[in-house]
Amino acid sequence: MKIDLTVNGRAASGEVEARTLLVDFLREQLRLTGTHVGCDTSQCGACVVMVDGKSVKSCTMLAIMAAGCDVTTIEGLANGAELHPMQQAFMDNHGLQCGFCTPGMVMSGLDIVNRHGRDLDAATVRRELNGNICRCTGYQNIVKSIREGARAMGD
Amino acid sequence: MREQGIGASVRRKEDQRFLLGKGRYTGDINVAGQTHAYFLRSPHAHAVIEGIDTSAAAAAPGVVAVLTGDDLAADGIGPLICGVTVTSDDGEPHRAPAHPALAQGKVNYVGDHVAVVIAETLTQAQDAAELVDVKYRPLPAVANTGEAAGDGQQQIHEVAPNNVCFNWPFGDKAANDEAFASAHRISGIELTNNRMVTNPMEPRAALGEYNSGTEEITLHMTTQNPHVHRLVLAAFNQLAPEHKLRVVGPDVGGGFGAKIFVYAEELVVGWACRKVNRPVKWTGDRSEAFMADAHGRDHVSRAEMALDENGRFLAMRVHTTANLGAYLSTFSTMVPSYLYAFLLAGQYATPLIYSEVKAVFTNTAPVDASRGAGRPEATYLLERLVDVCAADMGLDPAEIRRRNFIPKDAFPYQTPVVQCYDSGDYEAALDQAMELADYAGFAARAEEAKSRGKLRGIGFSSYVEACGIAPSAAVGQLGGGVGLWESAQVRFNPTGNVQVFTGTHSHGQGHETTFAQLVCDQLGVPFENIEVIHGDTARTQFGMGTYGSRSLAVGGVAIAKACDKLIAKGRKIAAHAMEAAEGDIEFADGNYTVAGTDKSMNIAEVAFTAYVPHNYPEGVEPGFDENAFFDPMNFSFPAGTHICEVEVDPDTGVVEIADYTAVDDFGKLVNPMIVEGQVHGGIVHGIGQALLEGCRYDSDGQLVTASFMDYAMPRADNAPDFRIGYAPTDPPHNPLGVKGCGEAGAIGAPPAIINAIANAIGVSHVEMPATPETVWRACQSAA
Ligand code: FES
Numbered sequence: 020m021k022i023d024l025t026v027n028g029r030a031a032s033g034e035v036e037a038r039t040l041l042v043d044f045l046r047e048q049l050r051l052t053g054t055h056v057g058c059d060t061s062q063c064g065a066c067v068v069m070v071d072g073k074s075v076k077s078c079t080m081l082a083i084m085a086a087g088c089d090v091t092t093i094e095g096l097a098n099g100a101e102l103h104p105m106q107q108a109f110m111d112n113h114g115l116q117c118g119f120c121t122p123g124m125v126m127s128g129l130d131i132v133n134r135h136g137r138d139l140d141a142a143t144v145r146r147e148l149n150g151n152i153c154r155c156t157g158y159q160n161i162v163k164s165i166r167e168g169a170r171a172m173g174d
Numbered sequence: 175m176r177e178q179g180i181g182a183s184v185r186r187k188e189d190q191r192f193l194l195g196k197g198r199y200t201g202d203i204n205v206a207g208q209t210h211a212y213f214l215r216s217p218h219a220h221a222v223i224e225g226i227d228t229s230a231a232a233a234a235p236g237v238v239a240v241l242t243g244d245d246l247a248a249d250g251i252g253p254l255i256c257g258v259t260v261t262s263d264d265g266e267p268h269r270a271p272a273h274p275a276l277a278q279g280k281v282n283y284v285g286d287h288v289a290v291v292i293a294e295t296l297t298q299a300q301d302a303a304e305l306v307d308v309k310y311r312p313l314p315a316v317a318n319t320g321e322a323a324g325d326g327q328q329q330i331h332e333v334a335p336n337n338v339c340f341n342w343p344f345g346d347k348a349a350n351d352e353a354f355a356s357a358h359r360i361s362g363i364e365l366t367n368n369r370m371v372t373n374p375m376e377p378r379a380a381l382g383e384y385n386s387g388t389e390e391i392t393l394h395m396t397t398q399n400p401h402v403h404r405l406v407l408a409a410f411n412q413l414a415p416e417h418k419l420r421v422v423g424p425d426v427g428g429g430f431g432a433k434i435f436v437y438a439e440e441l442v443v444g445w446a447c448r449k450v451n452r453p454v455k456w457t458g459d460r461s462e463a464f465m466a467d468a469h470g471r472d473h474v475s476r477a478e479m480a481l482d483e484n485g486r487f488l489a490m491r492v493h494t495t496a497n498l499g500a501y502l503s504t505f506s507t508m509v510p511s512y513l514y515a516f517l518l519a520g521q522y523a524t525p526l527i528y529s530e531v532k533a534v535f536t537n538t539a540p541v542d543a544s545r546g547a548g549r550p551e552a553t554y555l556l557e558r559l560v561d562v563c564a565a566d567m568g569l570d571p572a573e574i575r576r577r578n579f580i581p582k583d584a585f586p587y588q589t590p591v592v593q594c595y596d597s598g599d600y601e602a603a604l605d606q607a608m609e610l611a612d613y614a615g616f617a618a619r620a621e622e623a624k625s626r627g628k629l630r631g632i633g634f635s636s637y638v639e640a641c642g643i644a645p646s647a648a649v650g651q652l653g654g655g656v657g658l659w660e661s662a663q664v665r666f667n668p669t670g671n672v673q674v675f676t677g678t679h680s681h682g683q684g685h686e687t688t689f690a691q692l693v694c695d696q697l698g699v700p701f702e703n704i705e706v707i708h709g710d711t712a713r714t715q716f717g718m719g720t721y722g723s724r725s726l727a728v729g730g731v732a733i734a735k736a737c738d739k740l741i742a743k744g745r746k747i748a749a750h751a752m753e754a755a756e757g758d759i760e761f762a763d764g765n766y767t768v769a770g771t772d773k774s775m776n777i778a779e780v781a782f783t784a785y786v787p788h789n790y791p792e793g794v795e796p797g798f799d800e801n802a803f804f805d806p807m808n809f810s811f812p813a814g815t816h817i818c819e820v821e822v823d824p825d826t827g828v829v830e831i832a833d834y835t836a837v838d839d840f841g842k843l844v845n846p847m848i849v850e851g852q853v854h855g856g857i858v859h860g861i862g863q864a865l866l867e868g869c870r871y872d873s874d875g876q877l878v879t880a881s882f883m884d885y886a887m888p889r890a891d892n893a894p895d896f897r898i899g900y901a902p903t904d905p906p907h908n909p910l911g912v913k914g915c916g917e918a919g920a921i922g923a924p925p926a927i928i929n930a931i932a933n934a935i936g937v938s939h940v941e942m943p944a945t946p947e948t949v950w951r952a953c954q955s956a957a
């Protein structure tokens with residue numbers, strides 16, 4: 020079946036099967052491969068995108084459910100090569116190593132800001148990151164990145 | 175120091191692409207005409223295959239081919255190999271059962287590869303796989319490490335009686351027994367080292383392409399060592415001649431050991447793409463990673479220490495049973511032997527050490543190196559034992575360590591277990607860690623915790639590891655089939671920018687940054703003009719890859735040597751151009767200067783001259799491009815002390831890591847920001863092992879923990895912020911003065927945490943993972 024939606028501010032459409040997951044639609048049809056797949060049980064958060072302003076694990080959502088929605092992926096944040104403040108904070112604070120969990124971490128970070136504001140304490144960020152797994156960083160610098168990114172988003 | 179040279183916390187070059195979502199991992203790559211592979215795996219831990227009927231699957235929509243072990247054998251594609259020989263106590267090499275990439279007549283673990291279905295789409299391949307009819311005759315399974323070699327156990331491989339791969343005693347047993355017989359006291363411990371699933375966040379994947387015109391196979395895959403994969407696939411698996419096989423490890427989402435090995439899937443993809451003459455792509459999912467990635471650890475051990483009346487260690491003896499799984503993975507045999515028993519001295523001057531390692535087969539996934547590989551197992555056993563000794567002797571855990579440390583003036587220090595430690599100052603690290611952790615204030619904190627109904631405990635771990643793997647001659651003596659040097663090529667382009675080709679592979683470590691800093695410092699070239707290239711056998715000259723915290727300590731030195739050659743060549747070119755004697759040319763900060771004059775020439779100009787040699791010294795080759803190999807003279811020996819403070823809730827058994835301090839000796843730091851990130855990640859990996867992660871098979875060999883829902887990975891709220899310090903010493907064998915830092919946290923953390931929990935509860939031992947249930951039971955037993 021055919022779906023129409025908005026992805027990173029642009030109209031997009033595609034033919035999908037009923038069982039096609041949003042993450043597979045984004046990756047395989049739109050070739051937005053920044054959104055990753057790290058598990059098959061909706062545990063890791065590597066696939067987090069924004070759907071109508073809310074963070075969603077795109078492996079838990081069927082592509083057809085996103086019809087008519089406004090989807091933002093990691094590719095939709097920067098202004099050309101100029102990083103979004105949240106992305107910049109990850110770079111400045113060494114919030115990534117292999118980069119595989121990173122798109123999901125950045126998107127979850129933005130969602131935490133949406134829900135808790137820009138003045139975040141570490142405990143809140145650690146708790147809110149419960150749906151995202153990183154094997155590389157030990158999280159400390161991710162937490163720091165999100166807190167700093169949140170502050171910088173006001174500037 | 176240049177602003178972006180050695181010692182600067184330079185922002186990483188690789189981050190921009192990852193943050194923009196422009197990384198290029200294997201799964202991100204699609205090519206025209208590609209097909210998709212899906213592996214049919216064994217649902218049984220142990221079974222005879224009485225027949226496979228692929229006809230219905232082959233006729234299903236979109237199916238290109240259904241291939242089995244017979245097809246593989248018919249094409250002469252060899253079994254998977256183990257590259258390190260361990261000699262068993264009967265004088266024979268370890269028992270090595272055949273390890274076909276697709277089963278031949280028998281399956282030996284849940285997830286074992288039975289057939290591969292190749293179809294136009296992945297869903298078609300998955301759907302068709304359900305139509306493959308496999309007749310299994312299940313056999314009893316062996317899943318328990320400690321019992322695998324026991325009487326009456328089901329035999330897994332004919333070549334391995336009693337399921338034993340090797341029995342490997344090491345050390346002077348008679349002298350050891352004597353020391354024990356006359357000891358003041360003997361302290362002992364029995365423990366398991368829990369089995370772990372390595373779980374890099376990117377699951378394994380492979381994309382094979384065959385060009386019938388050139389007869390070349392290109393294999394993009396999740397690899398930590400592209401050339402090693404090419405070498406083994408060509409030389410031992412007969413996939414293709416080495417010069418007709420290109421292995422590319424593009425961006426790789428973490429490895430931690432799991433992507434070192436040659437697995438069935440990547441081999442089958444490489445073979446199948448030629449067989450069906452279409453590109454074949456396989457993207458593993460997490461369930462497959464749980465089932466069929468090589469796992470880590472899985473030891474059952476007992477250890478004893480003979481002590482004198484002052485708490486000095488006289489002798490240690492160890493017996494370990496190590497589970498190697500159903501087949502031997504690529505480097506599996508060396509993990510519980512050379513990487514384990516040779517580290518049992520730890521930081522202590524124990525004069526006698528005797529160990530026996532029994533390696534066994536079970537009907538579980540193969541076990542091989544996983545972050546730390548052997549060294550975490552040795553450190554955990556030793557550092558737990560030391561705490562038991564301290565309790566038995568009524569000594570403070572810091573004091574018993576201090577009394578037994580190898581003194582700082584004793585380096586290089588020959589241990590009784592082969593290794594000769596390069597440099598160290600173990601007391602300095604201990605002192606700094608105690609200071610950072612405010613050890614003096616612990617009693618007051620414990621008292622305060624008590625008022626809140628919590629049990630607060632403190633635990634030490636003083637570890638040493640062997641990195642910078644490895645001197646080739648030592649590898650050869652130990653039965654390894656490779657040399658473990660590293661290679662580099664440093665190429666100036668005529669326009670003055672520099673490309674650095676390294677045989678190591680970066681999958682999170684940040685080599686593109688760290689190595690650029692080295693070159694920036696040494697050649698005086700601006701950081702932004704340097705590009706580090708790795709991970710493609712068609713672009714880089716050769717290399718042994720990344721594992722064992724070797725990349726900087728071995729690969730970095732190769733780069734420095736290539737830079738030295740460039741500098742030397744440039745001196746000739748500059749001397750000629752500036753009409754001076756070569757001996758009068760000085761090189762510093764990117765400039766060749768005629769000594770005592772203001773005449774100088776930048777290295778970029780020299781490079782240009784080398785490519786446009788119109789006015790050029792006689793006998794000097796044009797071009798400005800040098801390569802170098804470096805074979806280390808010794809391992810490097812990072813060491814340190816970690817101190818963990820926990821709070822245990824005795825009502826629930828929940829453990830909170832209240833504070834964590836790590837003070838490490840990594841030698842010189844090139845990029846402190848990156849080093850600290852490695853330490854953080856390692857510690858949390860160790861927290862995972864200590865508190866959360868435990869891979870379980872039931873008695874039938876079914877994998878109980880096959881997803882992130884059953885296997886608990888450490889998450890952001892499982893750890894506090896860490897206190898990090900460094901107590902560097904200068905390793906004399908390493909020209910850069912570096913030691914390696916990627917595994918330290920995973921090695922140091924588990925014993926520090928368990929020692930803290932045992933201290934909090936007042937018991938002698940708690941098994942890992944110290945889940946709330948385990949800890950609650952320990953609290954009950956202590957009460
Ligand atoms: S891929 Fe969606 S949560 Fe893991």
Ligand code: FES
Pocket residue numbers: 114115116117118119120121152153154155156375427428682
């Ligand atoms: S940076 Fe590698 S998994 Fe998070």
